[in-house]
Amino acid sequence: MYLIAIAWIYVVLLMSIAEATNSNGTVLGALITFLLYGLLPLSLVLYVLRTPARKRAIKAREKAEDSQKKTP
Numbered sequence: 409m410y411l412i413a414i415a416w417i418y419v420v421l422l423m424s425i426a427e428a429t430n431s432n433g434t435v436l437g438a439l440i441t442f443l444l445y446g447l448l449p450l451s452l453v454l455y456v457l458r459t460p461a462r463k464r465a466i467k468a469r470e471k472a473e474d475s476q477k478k479t480p
Contacts, residue, residue, distance in 0.1 A: 409457060413450055420446030
């Protein structure tokens with residue numbers, strides 16, 4: 409999962425560099441490209457894909473708290 413995310417950020421970074429160094433491109437366009445094609449979608453996808461792990465961690469924490477309360 410993280411390998412694909414790293415590859416996607418690499419591709420978007422290269423797109424941003426191409427945008428910034430192009431004769432018609434700007435640094436602002438490169439930043440917008442990096443944010444809108446890279447960081448925002450990738451953070452949303454990683455958040456959604458990590459949901460099951462977060463739920464398991466919450467259940468494990470609740471179970472540990474319950475077991476501590478029950479043992480004197």
